[in-house]
Amino acid sequence: MxxxxxxxxxxxxxxxxxxxxxxxxxxxxxxxxxxxxxxxxxxxxQGTHKTKERSDVRGSRRKLYRQKGTGNARAGDAKSPIRRTGGRAHGPRPRSYxxxxxxxxxxxxxxxxxxxxxxxxxxxxxxxxxxxxxxxxxxxxxxxxxxxxxxxxxxxxxxxxxxxxxxxxxxxxxxxxxxxxxxxxxxxxxxxxxxxxxxxxxxxxxxxxxxxxx
Structure with missing residues (x-):
């Protein structure tokens, strides 16, 4: 052509x-x-996305209250992902695409x-x-x-x-x-x-x- x-x-x-x-x-x-x-x-x-997970947020790892006898649901520390101050569960981490x-x-x-x-x-x-x-x-x-x-x-x-x-x-x-x-x-x-x-x-x-x- x-x-x-x-x-x-x-x-x-x-x-x-x-x-x-x-x-x-x-x-x-x-x-x-x-x-x-x-x-x-x-x-x-870029792959630079990052959120704070449980090990990255600030706070104590102390158990908030005892496991039984309080009438509340069992809970761990304040870093738990189900709490407002907790870390993100399975959040994005830096990676190459x-x-x-x-x-x-x-x-x-x-x-x-x-x-x-x-x-x-x-x-x-x-x-x-x-x-x-x-x-x-x-x-x-x-x-x-x-x-x-x-x-x-x-x-x-x-x-x-x-x-x-x-x-x-x-x-x-x-x-x-x-x-x-x-x-x-x-x-x-x-x-x-x-x-x-x-x-x-x-x-x-x-x-x-x-x-x-x-």
């Missing part, structure tokens, strides 16, 4: 690029996408997400561009020239482009990712993906699958 490359001003460059069918034209695997998205979201959790998936699974998830974008005509390729200084207005104009002014756009750059990233911070529907840090959830979260040509070449090299020989 060939895709036209646009210039920075949105005009056609007269060049086309061939999308690797093993990356951009596969049957998307929804289960693999779910596994990778679950991994990403789980790894973003990190999950892992195989590299092949993660790459298949990204290929599936990119294939969905191609199927929906939501993948665009432009020549590599950079900005001398951060400018929100300049970046907004660039997206308008690509007919992406009202869409939720993911810009994938070939290298770290600090000025482009800073220019996008005031645009609520625009996010910028350097291609090496591109994840499945980044692709799925955008209505349209604008790839720099160098970023496309990188994805072709990283995610392509060699044909199997008999």
């Amino acid at each position: 060939d895709l036209e490359i646009t210039q920075e001003d949105g005009a056609a460059s007269g060049q086309t690029v061939t999308l690797d069918p093993t990356v951009f034209d596969i049957e998307p695997n929804d289960h693999v996408i779910w596994l990778d998205v679950k991994r990403i979201q789980a790894n973003q959790r 990190s999950q892992k998936v195989n590299k092949k699974t993660s790459r298949l998830a990204r290929r599936s997400a990119l294939s969905y974008k191609v199927q929906n005509d939501a993948l665009h390729v432009t020549e590599d561009f950079s900005m001398d200084v951060p400018s929100t207005g300049e970046l907004r104009s660039l997206l308008a020239l690509h007919n992406l002014a009202d869409a939720k756009v993911l810009i994938v750059t070939t290298e770290v482009e600090k000025e482009v990233y800073l220019s996008s911070r005031n645009l609520s529907k625009v996010s910028v990712r350097e291609v090496e840090s591109l994840s499945t959830i980044d692709v799925l979260d955008a209505d349209a993906v604008l790839l720099q040509q160098g970023a496309l070449d990188y994805l072709n090299d990283l995610l392509s699958v060699a044909p199997q020989t008999a």
Whole structure:
């Protein structure tokens, strides 16, 4: 499949690029996408939650009153979870929520997400561009020239482009990712993906699958 490359001003460059069918034209695997998205979201959790349990609250461990003969229900110390001043029973403790998936699974998830974008005509390729200084207005104009002014756009750059990233911070529907840090959830979260040509070449090299020989 060939895709036209646009210039920075949105005009056609007269060049086309061939999308690797093993990356951009596969049957998307929804289960693999779910596994990778679950991994990403789980790894973003801090896991620092903590409540005070019986051993953490302040107070004496002395039995409040004798076991029998008072007419009251039997009770232990004031730290008991059933009392207002007691500790939490089985409360959350700091833990790691990190999950892992195989590299092949993660790459298949990204290929599936990119294939969905191609199927929906939501993948665009432009020549590599950079900005001398951060400018929100300049970046907004660039997206308008690509007919992406009202869409939720993911810009994938070939290298770290600090000025482009800073220019996008005031645009609520625009996010910028350097291609090496591109994840499945980044692709799925955008209505349209604008790839720099160098970023496309990188994805072709990283995610392509060699044909199997008999």
